[in-house]
Amino acid sequence: MWRTTPxxxxxxxxxxxxxxxxxxxxxxxxxxxxxxxxxxxxLGFLLQWxxxxxxxxxxxxxxxxxxxxxxxxxxxxGYFLFSSDPGWTSICxxxxxxxxxxxxxxxxxxxxxxxxxxxxxxxxxxxxKLKSTEDDDNSRYSPPDQTPAVV
Numbered sequence: 257m258w259r260t261t262p263x264x265x266x267x268x269x270x271x272x273x274x275x276x277x278x279x280x281x282x283x284x285x286x287x288x289x290x291x292x293x294x295x296x297x298x299l300g301f302l303l304q305w306x307x308x309x310x311x312x313x314x315x316x317x318x319x320x321x322x323x324x325x326x327x328x329x330x331x332x333x334g335y336f337l338f339s340s341d342p343g344w345t346s347i348c349x350x351x352x353x354x355x356x357x358x359x360x361x362x363x364x365x366x367x368x369x370x371x372x373x374x375x376x377x378x379x380x381x382x383x384x385k386l387k388s389t390e391d392d393d394n395s396r397y398s399p400p401d402q403t404p405a406v407v
Contacts, residue, residue: 318364321357328353 273281283289303326311319328350334340335347 321360324353325357328357 307319307323310322314322331342331346331350335342
């Protein structure tokens with residue numbers, strides 16, 4: 257992100273007035289609209305940054321699943337919070353996608369737990385020889401050394 261964002265801004269700023277159909281210059285720039293655009297840009301940057309952080313910490317598949325999850329949250333959030341009507345096909349698709357993400361997450365967690373348990377060191381203590389009572393009695397009363405003294 258740190259490498260691509262400056263290049264994107266470098267091309268986006270001069271090309272936006274030319275490529276935007278109504279044009280940036282014809283937009284009504286007041287404090288309310290400008291602050292809404294800046295807040296939206298900040299939230300968009302943070303969203304992309306969180307995606308880049310997730311990609312660095314997880315696999316590419318998990319990154320795609322996270323992106324699909326964000327899309328489903330936006331779609332269902334608009335439906336429940338703002339009464340938008342994306343259509344029943346989109347709602348059913350979002351619910352199906354959330355179910356698939358749940359299954360993927362549970363399988364990934366199960367696999368990571370299995371890998372973690374396989375990587376734990378297996379400590380096995382050497383077998384201890386059980387001493388009998390005869391061994392204890394003999395070890396206490398061992399005969400003195402019979403080595404001759406050197407004169």
